[in-house]
Amino acid sequence: MSSSTITTTDEPVAASAPPLPAAASLPAVAAPKARRARWRPSILLVLMLGFGGLTAAAAGTLTFIGYDLAKRNTYELIALVSRSSASERLTAFHAAFDPAENAVRYLGGAIGRDELDPQNPRIASIMEGIVAAAPQLGFVAFVQPDLTLVGAGRVLSGLQTSRHNVQGWPELRLILREGESENGIVWHGAIYVPTLHDSFFIASWPVNRDQHYLGMVIAGVPLTALSGASTPGLAPGTVDFVLRGKGEVLAHPSLLGGTRGLSAEHPIPSTGDIGDPVLEAFENGGTSPLPAAQAFADLFGATVSVESGRYIVLYQSVTGYDSVPWRVGRYFPEAQATVVLNRLTYAILAGIIVLAVTLLFAFGLARIMSRGIGRLASAAHRIARLDFEGAQALPGSMLAELDRAANAFNAMRAGLLWFNLYVPRALVSRLMRAGDTKGLTPVDRELTVMFTDIVGFSSIGQRLTPPRLAAFLNRHFGMLAEAIEAEHGTVDKYIGDSVMAFWGAPADDPDHALHACRAALAIALKVKTDNDRRRRKKLNPVRLRIGVNTGMAVAGNIGAPGRVNYTLIGDAVNTAQRIEQAGHEVDDGSDTIILVSAATAAKLPPEIERHVVGAHVLKGMSGEHVLFRLILRE
Structure with missing residues (x-):
């Protein structure tokens, strides 16, 4: 600074001209550019609509729409549960059938690439290992055009391998003949296997080498595997089932112990064979429509009346492993739905009482919270603009979190007032706009x-x-x-x-x-x-x-x-x-x-x-x- 002198006195502090700011x-300095303004609901409005409005809407809907809608909703909920159960069982069916597909795909490919020789006894040991590793499989075999079969399967005494001629198995002759014009995996529905005394769903894979048809790899999944995929722990009177065509039963709890009376002419048991009056009445037309199931495009329902009472039957139609559609479903006593309806009636009455209390509580809580948060937001907005003097101290609150926030804000404001005196606002503003x-x-x-x-x-x-x-x-x-x-x-x-x-x-x-x-x-x-x-x-x-x-x-x-x-x-x-x-x-x-x-x-x-x-x-x-x-x- 200069050390030269001037020869005049300076202006007094209390000059008549308006002083410039100190x-x-x-x-x-202008705060960082704000986001584009748009309408946002207040906390009071959100809490009132959240606590009060939604509760009022729910209770009002139950009250004014009434018992009939509750009944429909209950049936639809039961239908959804049954549909989910059917989906789980379909997943289990895939788990039962996938090993058969994997087995024929592997063996067919290995034989076609000349990695396995059907004449070598080793192939029977490999097949035995495949069946042992997959409990869902009943047998695996390779059939040559002269109907010579080499394979492994499950019998009462355990696993068994064999090599023999199957001239007396007409269904297999048909599969072998059709295989010459097929490509990839083909499922052939339920076929009775005389040597194993059971019916199987058979998957086949034609084997060709250098455009020469060598034969067919087949794998069978026993009929009892489908019943084993039923959902465990069901309520009393609830039964899962799978029906095929008209009256043929593919899965039912009664089939878990095995099947009897099956033959090549009768490979699948009927509803009469398993002694289930509900399914027998269902298949014979003794049903009445179930309106609740109409809401689902791929789920069908009906009520069945038998001597023991009324039952609700829900099922889903699926295809994939057979030329005939399957019906995967469940039936249960209609009384199970009545229990849920009674609970819904009590819930409606309780909801009306809770509604009034909730509205009063929501309004009071919303007023307390919105007032405190609103003051905090307004003061924080002034701080963001570096207007430390304009940000007033906040009062305390009955809510612990809001009270701590107010105390913390007041302490911050006091510090910033001192900070404001010693730090250039313009520099702080630019650093804030930089964002890092x-x-x-x-x-x-x-x-x-x-x-x-x-x-x-x-x-x-x-x-x-x-x-x-x-x-x-x-x-x-x-x-x-x-x-x-x-x-x-x-x-x-x-x-x-x-x-x-x-x-x-x-x-x-x-x-x-x-x-x-x-x-x-x-x-x-x-x-x-x-x-x-x-x-x-x-x-x-x-x-x-x-x-x-x-x-x-x-x-x-x-x-x-x-x-x-x-x-x-x-x-x-x-x-x-x-x-x-x-x-x-x-x-x-x-x-x-x-x-x-x-x-x-x-x-x-x-x-x-x-x-x-x-x-x-x-x-x-x-x-x-x-x-x-x-x-x-x-």
Whole structure:
């Protein structure tokens, strides 16, 4: 700062002209750009609709639609459960049939590639291993065109391998003959196997090598495997079943112990064979429609009346392993549905009572929460705009979480009020807009630095009392900071009567030199305007020197862990200060002298008027520096 003197007294603190704002109370820099405004419901509305509205809708629906709708819903729920059970059983059926497909695919491929020789006894051992590893399989075999069969299967005494001729098995002759024109896996429905005394679903795979038909690999899944896939732990009177065609039973709890009376002419038991009056009446047409099942496109239902009572039958039609569709279903006593309906009736009455209590509770809770959260949101919004003074302290709350939030906010607000006095708002605002901390790490970057200094401040300081001197500086700094921040600059620090500011950090600013020079010219205009006012009041003008330099400097957080400043260091900063000090060499008595370095002048457009003041040796710096002076044109 300058040590020269001026010979006039300064303006008193209580001047008649409206004072400029002090540096510590400058208007807050604009907060980060907000998201596009759109309507959002309040917490009061959400809680009322959530607690009260949904409860009222549920209770009102049950009350006014009535028992008939509850009955339909109950049947539909039961239908969904049965449908899910059918889906689970279908998955279990796939698990039962997939080993057969895998076995014929593997054996057929190995024989076709000549990796297995049907004449080699080893193939029977391999087949025995395949059957042993898959409990769902009844047998696996390879049949040659001359009806010679080699295979392995399950008998009462365990696993058995054999090689024999099957001339007496007409169904197999048909499968073998059709295989010449088939490709891939083919399922042949239920076929009775005399040697194993049981019916099997048979999968086949034709084997060809070099366009020569070698025979057919077959695998059988016993009929009892389907009954084993029924859902365990069913309620009393509930039965899972699988029907085929008209009256043929593929799966039923009575078949778990095995099947009797089957033959080539009668490979599948009928509803009469298993002694189930419900299924027998169902197949013979003794049913009435079930309206609830009409809501499901692939689920059919009916009610059946037998001597033991009324039953609900639900089933789903599926295809895939047979040329005839299967009906996978379940039946259960109609009384099971009545129990659920009684519970629904009691639920309707209880719901009406709970509704009234819930509405009152929801309204009171919503009012308490919305009031507290609303105040917190409003105050936090002011903090986000760096309006620390406008964010009022929050009252306590009867809710523990809201009370802790209010106390924490009040403590934060008190700290920020002090923080606001010592940290540049513009810098904080820019760091907030950046959205991350990358701009805080010290990094070498090109920027523009400004130093200002009041000419003759020493004599002013000697003449004014400390309170008046502080008021004078606050007014002066407020005027300069306003011009600097208007051009996107950051006030780094106040050094006595001097101001250090910079452009180009933390956010990138390709026009940092232009913005700095515009700010310098704006300061010059403010000083001139203020001096005109001072002269009218017979007060001496305040004169100012400004130095501006552009160059590389380190910008970022610098300091000890407990005390960090975002600031600049480097030759560019020192040069800017020396340029400001060089202003006394070209002092012509103007209110403001603005000197800029050649690096700064090179980045200015033609409309910024300047002229060369010559090469100067700056104090403490090596070499000569060409300086330019900016000209203020009103």
